[in-house]
Amino acid sequence: MASLQVNGSHNCGGFLIRKDFVMTAAHCDGDRVVLGTHNLHKSGKTVRHIVKRYRYPGYDGVGNGKDIMLLKLSREVQLGNSMRLAKIPRSAINIKDNEQCRVAGWGYTRTGGWTEDNLRVVDVSIINQQVCRSRWGRLPANIICAGGYGTNKGFCQGDSGGPLVCSGIAV
Structure with a gap:
């Protein structure tokens, strides 16, 4: 999990998909990402600044879908017990009702x-x-x-x- 923050305050969530990329919602704003912690106010967390935002093509507001964005981090994070990559689908998957x-x-x-x-x-x-x-x-x-x-x-x-x-x- 990642915390997308504005001036040190949590704004939105996100998740690590590569050592240097976080996926989040396109409507989210922030200037830094905090990773590797359950408690946002304890030490041991990893902080990275955002150097580039890639919004999904055609995104036109939260109510219109395509609300997805990749954040390029200032540098790679170190993977370990408190930080792992999220698994994402490689192709279309079928999610069932009540799953x-x-x-x-x-x-x-x-x-x-x-x-x-x-x-x-x-x-x-x-x-x-x-x-x-x-x-x-x-x-x-x-x-x-x-x-x-x-x-x-x-x-x-x-x-x-x-x-x-x-x-x-x-x-």
Whole structure:
């Protein structure tokens, strides 16, 4: 996991896909990335500045899809126990309705809350596309709905850009 920060404060999540690249959401802003820690205020973390942003071609606002961005880090990080690369799919994969996946982040734990110092992880299930569209209306074609049925656990403000991990793969 990575914390995308603005002036030393957590703004969005992200995840390491190469020693020098973090993937996040295109709508996220920040001037540095913090890696290798569960607690953002403890020592032992790795800090890298962002030298280049690569937004997905055609990105035109968070509500229109294609909300993905690569961040080129100022230098490579050292991989080890506290820092590993996320597995990403090499080709299209099929995610099933109700499949159990996982999200993580330092975002709010309730609406109107505040960001957390400690990384939180929660299991979520994939929501059927038709159910999702009937509940939230028009959604971009490439969206994955997750959260679950009958639960209030999931992701919130500040968790944007973090991965949805299904069967060990960031999808």
